[in-house]
Amino acid sequence: MFSAATGKATPRICFVGTASGDAESYRYKFYEAMSALDCRATHLSLIQPPSADLGAFVFAQDVIFVGGGNTRSLLALWREWGLDAILREAYERGIVLGGVSAGMICWFEFGVTDSIPGALTPLKCLGWLPGSACPHYAKEIERRPSFQRLIAEGAIPGGYAADDGVSAPKRTFSDPMRKANIQTIAPTATVGSLADNRPVTIVIWTISAAALSLIRQRPMTAHCYDLMQ
Template structure:
């Protein structure tokens, strides 16, 4: 079973007092004490970001680790990653993430991990990267389409409700054929794909949603059924 969990926003880095999405990710491995590895490549392997990862996950039933490309733990990155149960990708600059991954061969290793049943998860850049295309702010001013790894079909837009320009920019890019139609997720939403199809959509916030966004003769934004993980 191939699994990808794409977070529009939320998790330990955005809502550290709300563990719902990250505990959901841990549960999907099927292990009682899963090995989870953090890739903070998109942030330039920010020490602060990596510290926040450990601050949260060291308190959970799991074995946390991280992989830094600026200070690699080993020359054998493939063996290091393929013995994990979950690989969790952080946010930041998606363009730089993809460039570095390809230079180090991580794109190939991560595809192998996915095909072997290791859970791939990530937020923002760590969500966009798995799709054919994504909406990114990697270039600085404004939002633009970006070709990504293509493990999942279509495009992806995170932070759909969290950043004012996301929704109009994504819809405009689709309407002008600048990007393929796809899926948008609010902050606090995770779209869980199993074998490239949506299995579940879950949220850490009661009103957060995911959407299928398309343009035929007109723009359509279909709200997808989203399960709130908490209690109201």
């Protein structure tokens, strides 16, 4: 999906692993996944920056893919390095931004995070997309009740929850939220695949405080593939 969104035959795709402490093992998985695609892969590490001019490096990319990990640390480091402002300009220039886990929620007004051990807590994020976001909605048992409780208490605005493996374009999050709406988003293209190309069950939930009492689980099947599997 990321490659297709650029409209380029061989896009430059850059992995940003700040949230994982720029872990080499995570980076290797990215390069392994990208080796099967017609693209030019690179990465941006804040431990070993690729250039003194981070802006020039970022603006030369077609896609910025942000990995998972500690969202609070990611935001702090981006602000310290000025990478948040650089990525905002990249966004305005039309460079495709996206990611998984921390790389999903960082773009929203608020995210639900386990950055602090012991509990899932609300975190103020970049605020470029409206509302709140919660990853791992079905996989991690505490995600669903915590996200719904925080919305009901008014700690965070209504927002979006995604199961693992989901792929959704920005327009999904730009539309006005529809109360009690549960919708499944199928990608226009894939950015990788599971080992045997199996379709996976994915759900994006659109949740508002007024809708919590009406929501029922109705998962549907769509073809989508997890880049980092």
